[in-house]
Amino acid sequence: VSASHRSEEERLSPEEFARGLARIQEHFKDPKAGEDTRELAAWFLRRYPSLVERCRYVTRRTSEIARGSRIPRERLE
């Protein structure tokens, strides 16, 4: 977990990042792309209708996961 997390934090070269952006644009040419994310968001907003509730949930889950995986706190900023 920590190795993959570390790779998520490493800054990409401008060219690598541009390629990532291009991949995202390509992905969304499919009109159904993003449906899972929209469904997740709809569930999250129903389950935690207020901003405070959503932030409390994320803070709690982040703390639990960081404790369980020993991800350094600064990598979750």
Next chain:
Amino acid sequence: VEGAPHDDADILIALAESGARLLLIGRRALVALGLPMLTADYDVWIHTDDIERLNAAMAPLDFVPTRSPEEARSRGRYVLEDGDHIDVMVARSQAAPDGEHLAFDDAWSRRQALAVSTSSKIHLPRLEDLISTKRWGGRPRDLMDIEALEALRRAP
């Protein structure tokens, strides 16, 4: 500086009622919009003239700035910390790796509001501007966040 963890309600209300021209950015903004992303901290972008106002509003929660207002203005960012961290960006504008600029005043003029309580609102950049802010970091996790935001942006 280490204190007891704060209730998110206290942080959000203090930010919202600070009187600073303040935009919630970073992963907390994604959470605000309904995306349950892991994050431990808060990221905000404020008007460069409002550092003192924000610091004064967060002081009752024992948040301490890591830099003087003058130093923060020259460096473009600082942190408010007390165990919890609030990363504060104060740049007038910021560029993505490809050179695309986003000015605070422009993002502020297009902001959206979200209720924190019955009497308090916090502001976020509009979705397109929030996507622009996620281009600043240039990390794989920023690409993940952009993909999630693009999914919301393309909602039918």
